[in-house]
Amino acid sequence: MGEREMRGKQEMRKRLAALSFSEKIKILEKLRDRSLAIGAAGLRRGAAKGPGNVKGSSKQGRSADVNSAGGGKTSASR
């Protein structure tokens, strides 16, 4: 990605971050609906069983060593 595109992307992220919480929640709802529609159509691996497949069963007490982290499934949460 060129420097210009990178700057454009950063600007877009700033603009999105500056929206009100209500506006951001509306975007979240659209993103979620779209992801669910894609999952329901069987276009995304592992999405067929619904949201329970996307996140683990517990967020607490699940810790990984900092040094072993990296890569991984970040696209669903970014």
Added chain:
Amino acid sequence: MKATLEAVNQMQADGVIGKYAIGGAVGATFYLEPAATFDVDIFVTLPTAPGGVLLSLAPIYDYLKARGGRVQHEHIVIGGWPVQFLASNGELEQDAVEEAITTTVEGVSTRVMSAEHLVAIALRTGRSKDYARIVQFIEQDAVDRKKLRSVLERHELISKWTKFESAYLGGAHG
């Protein structure tokens, strides 16, 4: 989301939960650009039984099921959103709920964890997506570094933060 938060506020008014705060990806969205997520994480303080015994999350689910909530894995779907309730048993979570920020979503009052607490909880949880979120907070300058350090110190996360910094931030932050 409006209906979801109204239900949670009603539950609080009815004494089923004490204070609450939104955490996770939805909480992070308060500070960052929206990031796709399928659920809402709500950290709650639970009322205590006589003698100071902590009650379980079961009354929350019973209350919501009686009002049309649908259980889906570890979530309960309210107002179209799968919600995961997490008891704020640990000191960090208690602190995060206590110091949460009051805001509104479509006119409904709600509470969101501070950016610094979201970062501290993400650091402790330690999945790759948590680390990615922390990097976003730092890159977008969405945390008060002094306050973050204080939260990390208070909850004995400095050593983990130092490792995180050197692995992902080039050791120049915090």
